[in-house]
Amino acid sequence: MPITKVLQIKKTENLKRSINYITQDAKTLKAEINTLEQDSFPMELIDGTLCKRLVSGHNLTDESDAENIFDDFVLMKESADIFNGRSGLNAYQSDLHDPKKVLAHHIIQSFSPEDNLTPEEVHEIGRKTVMELTGGQYQFVIATHLDKGHLHNHIILNTTNTVTLKKFQWKKNTKQTLAAISDKYAEIAGAKVIEPKLNNSYTKYSAWRRQNVYKVEIKERLDFLLRHSLSLEDFKEKAKRLNVTVDFSGKYVKYRLDDKGQQKFTRDRTLSKKGKYSLEEIKKALAKNEVVYSKEDVAAMYQEEQEQKEEDFEYKLDIEEWQVDEVTSQGIFVTVDFGIDQKGQIKIPARMLDQNEDGTFTAYVKQKDFFYFLNPDHSSQNRYITGGTVMKQLSQKSGDLLLKKNKYISKLDRLVDELNFLSDNNVTNSQQYEDLENKLLEQLEETDFELDRLDDRLSEANKIIGALSTYQGQLANVEVAEEILEKNHIDKNTDPYQMKKVLEEVQLERAALKEKRDDVVTNLTKYQSINQERQHKKEDKELKKQL
Structure with missing residues (x-):
């Protein structure tokens, strides 16, 4: 959304200069054609032209005069000095006398020329942003500038609270909060995105992101390639199709994403402590494969799998x-x-x-x-x-x-899709199929443990609902009910119907998982039966040949 930039003002002469700069006539006056339109901006006759001054303030005596704005800011700080005993020998602690202390924050909001927002709308975005940031307890002046190729707000915020006389604390996350508030009001008004220019903090963040996100992305692509390659050459060729450069020439296998701006290679040992992406382990994995996606289809199928993962939900x-x-x-x-x-x-x-x-x-x-x-x-x-x-x-x-949606549903779905692929290609009597089938059986076992856990939750929820009804109705066994509620850290005044809603949600989650689990077991049983029949036919055929 709008680019937000913040500058600190630490000297009174700089504060006066900044206020004078942002309130200049040449930057803030807008010739007004529609005199019937009513808003909060004062109308002025400048050289025979009716103009609107796009300057406003909060908790100021007269925002149309730069000198008065400056005086208001200083008076508030002098009041804070008197209240906090920062006069006489302690005057050096005052914002007005310590050149290291921040008198005001100068916030700049820049908007895209393509936003099609009026200067008044831009001004209102700025006003709402600073009001929400400060809770309306700090003086500020806001001026919308019209003299550049894009509309932008200048906001000068006094750091002294008008209610408590305490200092506005600009913390590590304040800039992020400012940007988020600004984005919200800008988006509601219909503003578009301007990409910020690179600066040191963004560069540091980008370096961190490359170092960490590259690894995740590389592993996603390599895992797919390990399932759908037949040889090292096939692996390297398909890696190119997925924009991964693979280097087998050194002691370690090295990988680089070519479509994400990665400059340096990533070694295999940094991707897996177990050596999953080393040359030796790659050879072992590929030796088990009998049927895979073709070179022509591999990129499209990988993209389809990623889209399915992205569209998945919990x-x-x-x-x-x-x-x-x-x-x-x-x-x-x-x-x-x-x-x-x-x-x-x-x-x-x-x-x-x-x-x-x-x-x-x-x-x-x-x-x-x-x-x-x-x-x-x-x-x-x-x-x-x-x-x-x-x-x-x-x-x-x-x-x-x-x-x-229980996470085990997605895990089962992905393994079943892989099993279907092998079955559709009649690869059912192979190490590749056997390993995948074993993974699915292990996943089914984990799913059964998850179903048991959900059963325990349902049982406990039923106890809690009964305990709440018993305790609140002062029925028999109140002491037992109270013990159950204390054990589960449940407020004794909790509405039982609220717990009933939680119970129903867990029931839905369990029912969906149980249905998926039973469906997988049914299909797996069919596959095993078909595979046994195929194996028997193959053995009978070989026996007849021998006879």
Whole structure:
């Protein structure tokens, strides 16, 4: 969204200079044609032309005069000095006298020329952004500049709180919070994205991302190639199709992603401590393969597999129309509660949503998805929250059941797809098929353990619901009920129907997993029967030849 840049002002002369600069007539005056349009900006007659001055402020005596703005800022700081005893011998502790202390923050918001936003809309985005960032307890002046090829706001924020007289704390995450708030209001207004230029912090982040994300991506592609290559040459050729350069020439096998800007090779031992991607282990894995995707199909099939993984979800929930605060082309903004007395907005991107004909949205979210929580009243509470937390909050508000797709369903699906591929190609009597079948059997065993765990949860939930009803109704066995609730750390005043909703959600999760498990077992039994029949026919044929 808009590029946000922040500068610190530490001297009074620089503060005065900055205020004078941002409020210049040449930068902020807009000739007004439609005199019937009403807004908060004062109209002035400049050289016979009716103009609007795009300058406004908060907690200021007169934002139309730069000298008055400066005086207001200084008066607030002098009041803070008197209140905190920073006068006389202690004057050196004052913002006004210590050249190392920050008097004000100078925030710049730059918008794309393609946004088609009016100067008034841009100004309002800036005003809402700084009001949410500060909670309205700090003086600021905002000026929208029209003199460049793009609209941009200059905001000067006094660091002294007008209520508590305490200092605005610019912490490590404040810049991120500022950008997130700015993005929210800009997106709602229809602004587009301007890509920021590289700077030192972004370069450091990019280096970290390359070092860590490359490994994940390389392993994804190599795992696919290990299943769908027949020889080292086939492996190298198909690696090229997946934009991976493989170097077998040295002591270690080295890999490089050619479509992600990776400069240096990654050694095999940094990808797997067990040596999974070493030359020796690659040869062992390829020796088991009998049927694989062709060179022509390998890239398309890998892309299809990745898209299926990307589209996979863990939580599915219908979001009611009344729960949606704003709808934009990039997603929706919804209100969630996070902790006690913490209410704010998060954005769910369009790629996680289906819009339904009745105005509701169906969200598909993973537990490890992260959403930035924006508290409009207390921006210091802004933070990331997980997808699971977001879905549970929205479900609790609407009362709709939250469908959780157990992770073992996806694991079973992928193994079954691979088994189907081998079976369709009549490769059922091979080491490749046997290894895959064993993996599937192991996964079924793990799934059974998961079903047992869900059964335990259901049993415990039923006990809790009974205990709540017993305790709240003061029926027999109240002491036993109280013991159950304390053991499970459940508030004795919890609504039993709230627990009933949790119970129903776990029942749905278990039923879906059990259905998948039973379906896999049925199909696997059929495969084994067919394979035994094929093997018997093959043995009979060989016996007849011998006779």
